Amino acid sequence: MTVYTCPACNELFHKNYLSGTFPGGKEKEDIDCPSCGHTVATEMTSAVLGTKALTADEKTAYLASATKSRT
Ligand SMILES: [Zn+2]
Numbered sequence: 001m002t003v004y005t006c007p008a009c010n011e012l013f014h015k016n017y018l019s020g021t022f023p024g025g026k027e028k029e030d031i032d033c034p035s036c037g038h039t040v041a042t043e044m045t046s047a048v049l050g051t052k053a054l055t056a057d058e059k060t061a062y063l064a065s066a067t068k069s070r071t
Contacts, residue, residue: 003062004040006033012059018048
């Protein structure tokens with residue numbers, strides 16, 4: 001799972017695919033911060049992208065693993 005950090009508000013979130021593929025090819029979808037709406041990244045995809053903030057448990061696990069890999 002790719003975790004994004006919003007540079008504007010430091011929210012941690014990940015993307016999810018809201019639907020299957022559409023006929024007609026790929027389009028550029030924005031990956032927006034679910035907290036402040038800042039566009040953090042874009043991805044070429046034929047699915048519809050949404051974003052979801054990490055839960056408290058997921059944030060704790062993510063930050064723990066990030067800290068561990070730094071040592
Ligand atoms: Zn944000």
